[in-house]
Amino acid sequence: MVVFVINIYINSQHNNYKAYFILYKRYFFLKNTMPENKVKKYFSLIEAWAWCEICTEMVNIMVDKDEIKAGLKMGIYTKEHKHVNPYPDPEDVDEVSGQEHTVYLYIDENYDITGVRSFFGDSPSMSDVGGTSIEPGGEVKIPIVVKEVQPMSVQLGMISMDEFKLLKVCDGMNSVEQCAEVMQKSVDIVEEMLDKLRKKGLVKVIKRTSE
Ligand SMILES: [Zn+2]
Numbered sequence: 001m002v003v004f005v006i007n008i009y010i011n012s013q014h015n016n017y018k019a020y021f022i023l024y025k026r027y028f029f030l031k032n033t034m035p036e037n038k039v040k041k042y043f044s045l046i047e048a049w050a051w052c053e054i055c056t057e058m059v060n061i062m063v064d065k066d067e068i069k070a071g072l073k074m075g076i077y078t079k080e081h082k083h084v085n086p087y088p089d090p091e092d093v094d095e096v097s098g099q100e101h102t103v104y105l106y107i108d109e110n111y112d113i114t115g116v117r118s119f120f121g122d123s124p125s126m127s128d129v130g131g132t133s134i135e136p137g138g139e140v141k142i143p144i145v146v147k148e149v150q151p152m153s154v155q156l157g158m159i160s161m162d163e164f165k166l167l168k169v170c171d172g173m174n175s176v177e178q179c180a181e182v183m184q185k186s187v188d189i190v191e192e193m194l195d196k197l198r199k200k201g202l203v204k205v206i207k208r209t210s211e
Contacts, residue, residue: 037105037113046111048079053118055085055097061105068107075151075168076114076182079105096120104173106182115182117173129208130175143170143179143194143205159200166193170203 035051035058044065049058061081071077081104085097099120106115117124130140145167154164162183169179180190197203 037116039112041111046107048105048107048113050081050103050105050113050116052083052085052097052101052103052116054101054120055083055118057085057087057097059083059103061103063105063107065111068111072107072109075165077107078168078171079107081105106169108184114184115169115174115178119173124173129173130178137209140208141176141205142172142174142208143176143197143203144172145170145202146204147202149202159197159202163193163197166190167197167202170194176205 037051038049038058040047046063046065046068048061048063050061051057052059059081061079063079068077068079071079080102082100082102084100088095088098101118101120104115104117104119105113108114119125119128129142149159149164149167151164153159154161159167162185166179166183169182174182176190176194177187179194180187183190194203194205198205
């Protein structure tokens with residue numbers, strides 16, 4: 001789309017290359033200033049840049065494709081990466097990123113990152129789930145797996161492949177909205193799927209009011 005627009009622009013400007021470069025540079029400047037998770041895929045590994053909310057920096061992580069494939073089976077692979085911010089802000093008294101913390105990357109079968117969570121300790125505290133998008137006093141719904149399901153259940157037709165994937169995302173770190181984001185599906189569809197899984201006794205959805 002952008003290339004198309006630029007082409008029209010060039011044609012209308014009779015190959016005015018100077019204008020073309022300004023447009024081109026502006027586009028890439030905008031793209032690069034957004035903290036967007038990125039993946040470079042190589043033959044046997046991927047190089048990921050994930051936005052860590054604690055470092056407020058992109059964190060660079062190499063992950064072996066074999067590791068992802070083994071972890072994926074049919075679901076979503078979760079890569080855990082402990083790190084410290086090598087350049088914490090010395091001026092900031094509230095700076096905590098110099099202490100060890102963890103990012104969780106959700107990686108799909110195309111080796112793309114579909115979600116990132118940052119937290120201190122073993123898992124994010126319940127009050128962190130939902131991120132900054134929740135208004136004070138708003139309700140956060142957090143689905144949690146209550147019964148582990150083997151990949152065999154998909155082959156036996158007991159649950160669908162998508163439901164199996166969703167169960168992997170119901171790790172207590174994601175609100176319903178974040179599950180939808182990681183699954184790259186709409187919230188409505190994910191709520192419907194959760195309803196089915198809840199009736200099968202596989203998940204429970206806990207509700208929390210944000211402070
Ligand atoms: Zn970090």
